[in-house]
Amino acid sequence: MKAAVVTGKEIVTIEDVDVPTPKDDEVLIKIKTAGVCGSDLHLFRGTHAFRKPPAILGHEMAGDIVKVGKDVKRFKLGDRVTVEPQVGCGTCEFCKQGLTNLCVGKKVPGTPSWVGTFVEYFNAPERTLYKLDDKVSYEVGTLIEPLAVAVHALNRAGNAAEDCIVILGAGTIGLLCQVVAREAGFKTIITTDTAPFNREMSAKLGATAVLNPIDEDVVAKVKDLTGGRGADLAIVAAGADGILDQASACVRKRGEIGLVAMITHKIPFYCYSMVFNEQTMYGAMTYETRDFVKAAEMVNRGLDLSEFVTQKLPLERSQEALDVLSQKKEDVIKVVVTV
Numbered sequence: 001m002k003a004a005v006v007t008g009k010e011i012v013t014i015e016d017v018d019v020p021t022p023k024d025d026e027v028l029i030k031i032k033t034a035g036v037c038g039s040d041l042h043l044f045r046g047t048h049a050f051r052k053p054p055a056i057l058g059h060e061m062a063g064d065i066v067k068v069g070k071d072v073k074r075f076k077l078g079d080r081v082t083v084e085p086q087v088g089c090g091t092c093e094f095c096k097q098g099l100t101n102l103c104v105g106k107k108v109p110g111t112p113s114w115v116g117t118f119v120e121y122f123n124a125p126e127r128t129l130y131k132l133d134d135k136v137s138y139e140v141g142t143l144i145e146p147l148a149v150a151v152h153a154l155n156r157a158g159n160a161a162e163d164c165i166v167i168l169g170a171g172t173i174g175l176l177c178q179v180v181a182r183e184a185g186f187k188t189i190i191t192t193d194t195a196p197f198n199r200e201m202s203a204k205l206g207a208t209a210v211l212n213p214i215d216e217d218v219v220a221k222v223k224d225l226t227g228g229r230g231a232d233l234a235i236v237a238a239g240a241d242g243i244l245d246q247a248s249a250c251v252r253k254r255g256e257i258g259l260v261a262m263i264t265h266k267i268p269f270y271c272y273s274m275v276f277n278e279q280t281m282y283g284a285m286t287y288e289t290r291d292f293v294k295a296a297e298m299v300n301r302g303l304d305l306s307e308f309v310t311q312k313l314p315l316e317r318s319q320e321a322l323d324v325l326s327q328k329k330e331d332v333i334k335v336v337v338t339v
């Protein structure tokens, strides 16, 4: 079968690989759509923490079940599904608490132990499968995975949903955090992005205020919209020098800062503001299964994310799909390849 493989720095090659053989507790899925994600870009650019070329792209997908292992009970041939793309070792202290995202021995797609999703056929254990409602398109089904990232980013906050959230960066993840924040009941949702198209999308999705951090005073505006108090929660969904200082300055005393952006180099942070205001900072890594369940429910209940898909390219043009997101020469939120 065809697979899109990163074979060198910013090089994607279409190669022929074996169709996986599903184990007894697995199904084989005919991939219909696969999404390009920020972590695929890290692999593509050679900045990924542990995935190095050659590696098959992708972990976001939707497709049809075409083969069912003999121990699979809840799914059948023809079911339309997406997959939670992580399988824990099942025995470590994190797996025992349901924190597969933190398991050091977890299996993820695009590694020697599991094929990536930029392929024609993908195998997955039954417990990672989520059924897509008939009304949900494959494209939107593909977005359940990044939506789960956003659900987790907000779930990690200790405070219950309160009044005001600031989301720094309105790419796929920031915009999905906006969608989750709306659902969670935040009354004031303030977003920032340097790109006009992303700001437009955020405004369309109903943000209270959408700011350009280059020429607007984000902190002053947040203070203004919160009666001088500051936001309850800031989500950092972009990597820029100074973004942590900005997040801290936007947040109230005892407020929280959630880091979802993968900033893989050192950036400066003046931490005095965090101490002085007794703020809490947390990281959010992928999702727990309960976050994935919630994301799948939101989509199956009718959350329409079709506007997020700005480019669709066939698998054979995966090089272009990665280039589009990497170079941002055109307006882009989510790039999806079709198989």
Ligand SMILES: NC(=O)c1ccc[n+]([C@@H]2O[C@H](COP(=O)([O-])OP(=O)(O)OC[C@H]3O[C@@H](n4cnc5c(N)ncnc54)[C@H](O)[C@@H]3O)[C@@H](O)[C@H]2O)c1
Binding pocket: 037, 038, 039, 149, 168, 169, 170, 171, 172, 173, 174, 192, 193, 194, 195, 198, 213, 237, 238, 239, 240, 243, 259, 260, 261, 262, 263, 284, 285, 286, 287, 333
């Ligand atoms: N923690 C996780 O599990 C997880 C999962 C997926 C993605 N991520 C990370 O989250 C981040 C966002 O992912 P994405 O897919 O939305 O990426 P993206 O590139 O689509 O979005 C980032 C956005 O930030 C904007 N931006 C750049 N500088 C900015 C600034 N100074 N202020 C405000 N906005 C600015 C860009 O214009 C862009 O729209 C990435 O770092 C990605 O690697 C983390």
Ligand SMILES: [Zn+2]
Binding pocket: 037, 038, 039, 059, 060, 145, 146
């Ligand atoms: Zn992803």
Ligand SMILES: [Zn+2]
Binding pocket: 088, 089, 090, 091, 092, 093, 094, 095, 103, 104, 105, 106
């Ligand atoms: Zn484990």
